[in-house]
């Protein structure tokens with residue numbers, strides 16, 4: 001009988017679900033319990049197919065726009081947040097809208113409001129097309145918020161009055177890349193106002209720190225997460241920057257390219273903020289089928305953040 005080759009798995013911690021994702025999923029489940037199916041959700045509640053399919057199985061219907069929502073049923077806005085035009089449209093149509101926007105995204109929306117009220121133009125650092133970026137840009141009139149994605153964008157950025165300028169960021173960016181873009185902004189626009197508290201969220205920051213911490217202890221890293229999950233994609237980039245030879249983003253164990261892992265004896269594993277732990281367990285089991293696995297966990301910090309549910313769903317807690 002041939003022996004399985006050894007594989008040391010180094011689990012990054014924290015990993016997986018953050019408080020905003022946990023809250024958003026609870027909002028869908030409690031809305032289903034309160035109103036019964038179907039419950040409509042505008043956009044994937046969080047960027048994870050496994051989560052979305054599980055909620056579909058319970059009666060959630062995912063749509064991209066409000067005109068797909070029939071009257072008389074609740075509609076939930078995803079954790080990424082929505083533009084004011086969307087909340088306005090829901091009001092006009094008399095829809096029962098329930099907001100699952102992560103409170104840390106809402107914080108950025110409030111900053112945009114504050115700067116707008118102060119007559120400042122706002123630079124948003126983020127990725128074009130991501131729903132959070134669309135929602136944040138949509139907190140102010142068109143043209144008030146301009147998007148920069150890179151240092152090169154800063155060099156060509158045209159602003160109205162450099163003395164009345166502020167920046168905010170997407171919550172799920174690379175901490176290091178963003179610091180470089182912020183430095184470039186400050187160099188070009190020394191008076192630019194910055195967020196009172198960091199916009200990149202605690203969960204994004206901690207998951208990137210955890211990947212950096214295990215970097216010296218693994219030959220390859222697998223990130224469990226969706227291809228449209230910003231924070232998961234950043235973890236792959238952070239791994240490459242930190243010197244991990246190979247880093248892969250997979251949604252589930254079934255997607256793993258095992259031949260690509262030939263020769264790897266120390267495998268790092270982490271998961272994006274929208275990926276449930278059950279998918280990490282599934283991956284470890286898939287490794288056990290091929291290797292003699294040992295698992296160590298490297299914890300950089302312990303998270304205890306919990307966000308309250310919206311008031312209308314809190315009474316359901318019992």
Ligand code: SF4
Pocket residue numbers: 018019020021079102103104105171172201202203204231273
């Ligand atoms: S990744 Fe951060 S901003 Fe996004 S839902 Fe989680 S805590 Fe909120």
